[in-house]
Amino acid sequence: MRLSYPTNIRIIKVPCTGRVAIIHLLKAFEKGADGVFVAGCLEGDCHYQSGNLRAKKRVAYARRLLASIGVDPERLAMYNLSAGMGPRFAEIAREMTAKIRELGPFLQPSGRTAAPQATAA
């Protein structure tokens, strides 16, 4: 489809979003990501039955954790889309990048540009 999406996204592949632990989300921030989104399968469509639902709970927990240390929880999000929804992925990538750009760099002061990371499954 030759779709384009922001080049500052780094994709980390996991077999299923059920593999994504809280520590993986936090490590991304620790390593300098300004935002992170988890791209899981559509709810009800998980090949492993409930991997994406588990990920949803973990993302919610991690968002609360981030809020408690003064990080805007909007920097972490979960989206649900199927493997056949390439255009939607590009759209989400643009949406998330725009949101993070608006929030500005994660670390202050910093001259870096926003670099959201993505975890896709």
Added chain:
Amino acid sequence: MIMAKAKPLEEILSYLEGFQRILVLGCNGCVAVCEAGGLKEAEVLASALRIQNMQAGDRRDIQELSLTRQCDKEYLAELKDKMDNYDAVVSLACGAGVQFMAEMYTEKPIFPGVDTCFIGVTEEQGVWTERCQACGQCILAETGGICPIMRCAKRMMNGPCGGSEKGKCEISVLVGRDVDCGWHLIFERLKKLGQIGRFAEPALDKDWTLSRDGGPRLIIREDVRP
């Protein structure tokens, strides 16, 4: 097992003000099973503290480690060579582990990272309930395997009080969820076991000095001492 839950991050952060080199120390015993203080949780806490630190523009050194247990000296001793590298420790062990750490490393402030809650069981993943209050003199043989000391808020010894209604304890209103009346459970169980005669005789006086009334408790087993 001993059940605990993580303290709010804000509280942990307030302990750590002014300390530069911090060790987040997990315990792979009970608190790892109830997912409050094992290696996994130590990693998450340390990572969160580092992110907070990066945001605040501080240059604190925050590391994590987890010991097999923090209630045995030989495991705590593994830290002997490393303790000089830290100014403070956040221990994710139960209250016993935190205190044992503080006793062994008297020069370092040891802060608790979890609230120790109770001796209990895993009902299902993510749900833990209390079962034992370690009263020092087990009476489960007479109560159908259901403990009135733990179940009953008043620690009644011979049957329910007037606050028991339809099998539920009056504290249900206070705590906002249905709490079974321990003595109701015991009665039903003894009925099933054909041991209802237990109620004909009052229970013997319980020796509360074996519980908390006797102060800190101690067990000495000469047969297993070196």
